[in-house]
Amino acid sequence: MAEPQSPLGANFVPGNHGNAAAGIGVTLRERKGLSVIQVTAWRDAIPAMLTAIGSATGLALQNKPGLGRVAGEKSVFGFAPGRYFVVSATPDLETRLRSVISPELGTIIDLTHGRTVIRVSGPRSEWVLSKLFAIDFSEHAFPIGSGRATLHHDIHANIQRIDDESFDLYVFRTFARSFWLTLGHAAEEVGYRVE
Known part of the structure; x- marks a missing residue:
């Protein structure tokens, strides 16, 4: 079975973006083949x-x-x-x-063909995600492996903490492109890399 086409389209632009002069705060990537x-x-x-x-x-x-x-x-x-x-x-x-x-x-x-999975990782991942969701992302409140269901405006997301600095976000494919752009805007201040 062929892997579905990414809903991110032309908005998926690999490389460094935002204020990367002081280093990269987060890395964003679409997880495929899941x-x-x-x-x-x-x-x-x-x-x-x-x-x-x-x-x-x-x-x-x-x-x-x-x-x-x-x-x-x-x-x-x-x-x-x-x-x-x-x-x-x-x-x-x-x-x-x-x-x-x-x-x-x-x-x-x-739900494989109905969700897009985005991994947000890096030393500023908690800070960037806190700009979008009303959740305490500290490891004390959101331990490794745990998950949450939440909203960013009208975009539903399931979030799982993967390790100290990484989170997987599951969003509806129909909202993935819009959410990807929003995530990039939230990460601009700390600099982000798209892989």
């Missing part, structure tokens, strides 16, 4: 669903809102009660999840 699956557990089936997700991915997840795990190119995080994003760089993720998740546990929706 499977993005939303899994929703029925209320009484959350523990069994978490066990099933762990079985399919190797990522054990605690039953606490917003918590998640990251291991290389795969991750899982909760963003609402009983709702999880499961992400992997393998095309068979949905098949693996369906093999262990029965309809009695919940639902599975493949």
